[in-house]
Amino acid sequence: MALREQLLAVAEELRRRKTAGDKTVAVGEDTLVALRAAVAAQNRGAAGEAGAPVPPESPISRPAVAKPDDGASFVRRAPAAAEPEPIREPARKERGAALFGDSASAAKPALKIAPAQEGAAIPPAPVFTLPEGDKATRWAWLKDKVENDPVCRAHVRPGKKVVLGVGTLDAKIFFCGEAPGADEEVQGEPFVGAAGQLLTKMIKAMGVDRGQVYIGNIMNWRPEMPTPPGVEQIGNRPPTAEEMAYCLPYLKAQLEIVQPEVIVALGATASAGLLGAGSFKALGEIRGRWHSFAGRPVMVTYHPSYLLRNNSNRAKRVVWEDLLKVMERAPLPISERQRNFFLER
Ligand code: URA
DSSP states (O other), X not given: OOHHHHHHHHHHHXXXXXXXXXXXXXXXXXXXXXXXXHHHHHHHHHTTSOOOOOOTTSGXXXXXXXXXXXXXXXXXXXXXXXXXXXXOOOOTTOSSOOSSOXXXXXXXXXXXXXXXXXXXXXXXXXXXXXXXXXXXXXXXXXXXXXXXXXXXXXXXXXXXXXXXXXXXXXXXXXXXXXXXOHHHHHHTSXXXXXXXXXXXXXXXXXXXXXXXXXXXXXXXXXXXXXXXXXXXXXXXXXXXXXXXXXXXXXXXXXXXXXXOSEEEEEHHHHHHHHHOGGGOSSHHHHTTSEEEETTEEEEEEOOHHHXXXXXXXXXXXXXXXXXXXXXXXXXXXXXXXXXXXXXXX
């Protein structure tokens, strides 16, 4: 994984764990050294110098995902020795840094997550009605509308793209993520980076292709963070409530066009956007259960980036059980083998 992707994956996982209610994450000294080296290298790279390599033994230098291929590598159990080390739950007395900072017994924070930058003033959400016509006509109209939406455009950096969902307009299953990241705003398509590649494998494991479902996001642009002039944004921040409210009509319009049987909310931010931020404290409270949005059933599960950092069979099984419920409801055929994914040791 390239340095930038490593940093993005670490930052995203930390942010997601914070959103999920984790207060602390223990970080070993070697990881802190590697992170500092990576940041220094990134800064030097931005200034035109060669970057320092991340030490090979660093946990962040280990590949988090296998090469994109098919669902098999999502369901295939990696040999124990080859499994990436999951981020450990904080051992209170453990040496290391408390990243989320407010635990009295945790060690002194060495690294803080930057507070989310409030987005620039966001006007009220757009009000529009989809034109009459077939699904393709309505979707093409929507795509043109979002790409020319002045607010969306104003939040996208030069050379980057506003992102609408992709997939078949006859999809039974509508996956809903949070917001475009670095790869998505370049390609103009949701879930094409590391998390997206894992999502594609999860979809394959369900017995369908990425092109047979629909994949969208709560947000149509990548929430921006302050960066020095000429430097690419590193990391992502969760969208503000105002940003999500602004983009929600676009998500609703996609649902109106696709009319899926099931929506899958991936992670805490998507769930907050769909179900209301005040409706839960931690994702664990609501995942694995049916909820409702715009008259359609919503299954809440963890975001694929959670599995990028915690790819134990146990974590995969938790997500897989949620996806089995989705398959039952869609409905999709479920083989005995699929029922048992991640159970065998
Ligand atoms: N994460 C998301 O939630 N959405 C994307 O499109 C990519 C990563």
